Amino acid sequence: MRRFSTGISILLVWVLLGITFSACEENVNPFREEARYFTLFGALDMNADSQFVRVSPIRQEVDFDEGGPIDAVLTTFDLTDGSILPWTDSLFTFDDGSQGHVFFAPLRIQPGHTYRIEVERSDGIIASAETTVPALPVPVVDPVSDAGSLFITQSVRWLGVEYDPFNVETYYRFLTAPGAPFTDVAVEYDPANRSPDTANGWRIQVDLSSDKDKIIEVVPQPGNLTFMGIGMGITVLDDQFDPPGGRFDPEVLVQPGVFSNVENGFGFVGAMGRFTVEWIIPDDIVRNLGYVPPQQNP
Template sequence: MPKRLHLVAALTAVLLWSGCETNVDPFIEDDRFYTIFGYLDTATDLQALRVVPLRQVIGEESQTIDATVLSTELETGATVEWQPERIEYSDGSSGFVFRGALRPIPGFTYRIDVVRSDGASASAQTTIPPAPGIAVSEPEIAVADVFQRVFWEDIPAAPFRVEIWYRFMGVTPSDPFLDAVLTYQDVKFGQARNGGWEAIVRLTEDRLLVAQELDVSEDAALTLLGVGARLTMSDDAWRPPGGVFDREVLVQPGTFSNVDNGFGFLGAVNQFTAEWTLTPELTERIGYSFPGSAAD
């Protein structure tokens, strides 16, 4: 598997690292105490959430935060206390991110509680998307093109991201593998079918993109070890207004919130992957060498 690719697009910008919205709530309500932004991710064992106390003075900042953050795995009752980290944003403002040592389990539900020293609290919960069945079809050949269909079962909405990776043999013992990761977009993104999601892996067409990703010439001698596909899916509650992750819309108070006694949103993402190998004949047909061939 390639290295974890962080959600650096709209999710991260909106839900975690946005520094300019320090005072999300323009007014103070007696029964709302914190803004919580973030998501739980099965691809890492260190989670992060942004926590913002609702203040009486707009623009007020502090070197500390009066908040204890606990996560509870509802199926088992296991709890984790998260640790605060004060961070500086690019605009000069500061805020707090809490980090928790937790790798969420697909299908499990987690509750986050943020508690003030006087007992006031805000909370939110999310269910990790369960792992679907994945089917990889036999390769198909159409004139000069070779492609394969990958089907993820039980995908109720368009996924956040579809990625294809090609793993090649490295050139040195210290770098045994080379991974070219391609994010499929537009027509290559795939489509809903039979209650799931289907993407077509363009094995021949991707060769130029692979060369660009690895910064090598298109006719470079590459030994292909395997091919993989990864679909990143959010939890069922994470469906933005109009289906678009628009930061300017989502940061407005109450627009998109599942936090009790507060503002913000807690979501979850899971990555569903499949990895496979090609026959020597197909590997050579799409322009690569097969491990152990004379070209290695």
């Protein structure tokens, strides 16, 4: 049942890659004493098998061709375990018809590891960025609070999570008929369900009663659904995102210059941690919700 919404990660990655359009509009002023050579944008995703970073040379001339070849080699250095990985350049055509260089590599990033992304020219000039993947948190599932079938809730505390998670999804697993494949229903939780926890983490309130209304939209006849389990997945951004007020706001992210961690260049390369927890709820609570407990399944 360990699933994530890939749309969220793809959205964040391509928002970051797309920022390059506005961030690179201006040519370099030769009278300014700044050592800026490349613009980098990307987000390393713990849930992905391959990673992507867009690379744009800082323009020194007006007629620079973004779709032409570039003098750049991208390499990642895992500063935690010492591994080194070269990336491959690709020419990507974006939705508006423009082209840009997106480097990619088969890489599974690890929680707590720090990665250094270096882009080097043939003359030895290097632009770089470092990002640390969020560390593995400790999930704590609290007992169910049952105040009647309309007010059944349960809290999950993620100890060690410093910021409000970028994305939270709860997954319900059902069996619709004997021998049938499992049916999973995902419910995305907005910030109203989240709050800082006093024990150095974030608390997510699972509204089991209200979620049932969303489940019925996907799987009708809840009285015939055998409840097999529940899980939660969270996406946590690295601390360099540092969103104002502790909350991630895409409208802020797309503003040029708001986030920048590139040495000898412009842009931002961050990391996203993906974490899950699964659990079951007592049979009496399952019945109160109008589902069938597993052992009653014929």
